[in-house]
Every structure is written in structure tokens, then in C-alpha cells.
Amino acid sequence: MPPLQxxxxxxxxxxxxxxxxxxxxxxxxxxxxxxxxxxxxRQAPVYFDYAELIEWHSKRKVQS
Structure with a gap:
């Protein structure tokens, strides 16, 4: 299972x-x-949603 964040x-x-x-x-x-x-x-860690990053990357690959 991939990470959530x-x-x-x-x-x-x-x-x-x-x-x-x-x-x-x-x-x-x-x-x-x-x-x-x-x-x-200010020092709080920053996270990204794993699924959103994958989706963004996939859409970007299609546009290229």
C-alpha cells in the first residue's frame, strides 16, 4: 500500500x-x-498527498 502522505x-x-x-x-x-x-x-513539517502527486505527474506526462 502506498503512503498517504x-x-x-x-x-x-x-x-x-x-x-x-x-x-x-x-x-x-x-x-x-x-x-x-x-x-x-513555522517549523511544522510540510506534507504532500501521495495520490495527488501521482495524479499531477500522470496528467503532466500526458500533456508532454
């Missing part, structure tokens, strides 16, 4: 992009999945 660093590894590139995707691509934070503090 993955960390920021795992998302970078999964998409084979740098942290800066992932930040740019979040900022500029409205179709990119929004990061999830379970706390309002």
Missing part, C-alpha cells in the same frame, strides 16, 4: 527535482498539489 524531501526525490524547483512549482503551477501543514507554527 509524503514529506517535502520525499516529494523532491519522487519528482527528481530540487527543493527550489518544488517551491517554484507550488508558487507558479495552479494544478500542482497544495502542501499540507497540520500545525500553524
Amino acid at each position: 509524503i514529506t517535502y524531501n520525499k516529494a523532491c526525490q519522487m519528482l527528481d527535482v530540487s527543493r527550489d524547483t518544488l517551491r517554484v512549482l507550488i508558487r507558479r503551477d495552479p494544478s500542482f498539489p497544495r502542501p499540507l501543514k497540520y500545525c500553524d507554527t
Whole structure:
């Protein structure tokens, strides 16, 4: 069973992009999945929904 959520660093590894590139995707691509934070503090970890990332990547492959 795939994970439900993955960390920021795992998302970078999964998409084979740098942290800066992932930040740019979040900022500029409205179709990119929004990061999830379970706390309002600045140091709270950021997660992404695994299924949303897979779906975004699949749609992007079809467009290419």
C-alpha cells in the first residue's frame, strides 16, 4: 500500500527535482498539489498527498 502522505524531501526525490524547483512549482503551477501543514507554527513539517502527486505527474506526462 502506498503512503498517504509524503514529506517535502520525499516529494523532491519522487519528482527528481530540487527543493527550489518544488517551491517554484507550488508558487507558479495552479494544478500542482497544495502542501499540507497540520500545525500553524513555522517549523511544522510540510506534507504532500501521495495520490495527488501521482495524479499531477500522470496528467503532466500526458500533456508532454
